[in-house]
Amino acid sequence: xxxxxxxPEALRLQEGESSSxxxxxxxxxxxxxxxxxxxxGKGPEFLFTLYSAGEEKEKERLKATLTKKESFLHITAPKPxxxxxxxxxxxxxxxxxxxxxxxxxxxx
Amino acid sequence: xxxxxxTPKFRVLKTGxxxxxxxAQDMxxxxxxxxxxxxGMGLRLIxxxxxxxxxxxxxxxxxxxxxRLKKQNFLLxxxxxxxxxxxxxxxxxxxxxxxxxxxxxxxTRLTVT
Numbered sequence: 001x002x003x004x005x006x007x008p009e010a011l012r013l014q015e016g017e018s019s020s021x022x023x024x025x026x027x028x029x030x031x032x033x034x035x036x037x038x039x040x041g042k043g044p045e046f047l048f049t050l051y052s053a054g055e056e057k058e059k060e061r062l063k064a065t066l067t068k069k070e071s072f073l074h075i076t077a078p079k080p081x082x083x084x085x086x087x088x089x090x091x092x093x094x095x096x097x098x099x100x101x102x103x104x105x106x107x108x
Numbered sequence: 109x110x111x112x113x114x115t116p117k118f119r120v121l122k123t124g125x126x127x128x129x130x131x132a133q134d135m136x137x138x139x140x141x142x143x144x145x146x147x148g149m150g151l152r153l154i155x156x157x158x159x160x161x162x163x164x165x166x167x168x169x170x171x172x173x174x175x176r177l178k179k180q181n182f183l184l185x186x187x188x189x190x191x192x193x194x195x196x197x198x199x200x201x202x203x204x205x206x207x208x209x210x211x212x213x214x215x216t217r218l219t220v221t
Contacts, residue, residue, distance in 0.1 A: 034209065043112075043198050043212030044151070087151070094139065094158060095166065096210060100150035 002027040002092045006099035013078055014107050021073040021102045023088030032091040033071050035064050037084045038101070044087055047073075078106045110134055112213035114199050120219045121189045129184040129216050131199030139202040140182035141166075141210065142174060144195040151198065157182055189220045 005024045013019055025033065032051050036044035048057045050066040057064050061082060063074045073086055085103045089096040112133045121127055131140065142154040153166030157176040171193060173185045182201075186193060196217050200210040 036212075041215075043200075043214050046209040046211070049209060089151075094164075095141065095153055095156055097153075098143075098151040100148060 002090055002097040004088055004090055004097055004099035006086075006088050006102050008102060009100070010103040010105070012105045012107060013075075015079060016077050018074070018076045018078070020075070021086055021104070023071040023073070023099055024069060025071070025088075025090045026069075027090045027092055027097070029092070030090060033066055034089040034091065034096065035071070035073055036087040036089065038087055039084050047086075075104070078104075080106045080108050082106050112199055112201055112211050114197075114213040114216050116216060117214070118217050120221065121186075122221055123190060125189050126185070126187050127189065127218075128186075129197055129199075129218075131182045131184070131201075131213060132180055133182075133199075133201040133211070134180060135201060135203065135211065136179070137201035137203040137211075138179075139204070140176065141200040141202070142172070142182065142184045143198045143200065144168065144193075145198060145215075146195050154184065154197075189218075191220045194218060194220045 003026045007022045035047040038044045048064040053068045065072045083106045085101040087101045089098040115130045141156040143151040152168050155174040157163045160179045163174045175183045196215050199213040202210045
């Protein structure tokens, strides 16, 4: 059974204070690891897909990295508008298994 | 291009009532999914479909039924609602041909009293 664990559950940062979110996973045959952003009252919004260990992708202040056991979402010099819940998911056979998310709050 | 839409946005049901949630996508995606999201439990897959006329069970299928009569629509039915089905329901669609990402709808907030 595929499993995804995200940590921390919640993270409060000052504006400009860089940090990382962790996603640990176990999956039989990783087809892809996904990061999503979810704002309150809305559906998840796609950020990145990573396919193999060593792969990295960037978008604005976010950078996602992947190893054989975990993925990190690095946020550099965050702004208040980066506040959201960040979800990680792994792709197994035709479907995704999600973690419970990290609720990120950026304080001005 | 509306993407993935869900109706209704909100609904309150009494225990034992039935209802159908509608998901529609205009991206010609083959795969469609229904999830529920509860505090502290993340997104859990209820049912999914890999093509018109086909459906399969996900992680938490009990108490729900689905149908995919048309490629663009995926219906989620609750035959006899229970308070445990109070949740936010999300639909998603995906195409294995294009970029590997699931597109999500805005969600339906269902309360069963």
